[in-house]
Amino acid sequence: MFKSVLDSAAAADGGSLALFVERIDGQTEQFVINRSLASRGTPAYNKIVSSLRPLSADDCQTIAAALEPLLTTTPPIHPLADFINTLKQQPSSFEN
Incomplete structure (x- = not known):
């Protein structure tokens, strides 16, 4: 599903x-964890969205599993592990 981690960024x-x-398939997919100050205390907080597709809870589990092998080639200071853990925690009622 994924070849490599290209980059990561923190929002302001x-x-x-x-x-x-x-x-x-050569496309770049961007995942964003919503941890904005404005979303704290709302259902939107800590939700992950994709730049290419809507995500169901099952999709999040599949993506987390597909990202795990990239942990061996990504520096430990990178937030990849945080993304994997957050994907695994998406509630079953989650829809983008």
Whole structure:
């Protein structure tokens, strides 16, 4: 599903994170964890969205599993592990 982690970034909104990964099909997919100050205490807080597709809870589990092998080639200071853990915690009622 994924070839490599290309980049990551932190937003100026108080804590949101972005992860850019190269997919097998050559496209770059961006995942964003919403951790903005404005979203704290709301259902939107800590939700992950994709730049290419809506995500169901099952999709999040599949993506987390597909990202795990990239942990061996990504520096430990990178937020990849945080993305994997957050994807695994998405509630079953989650829809983008």
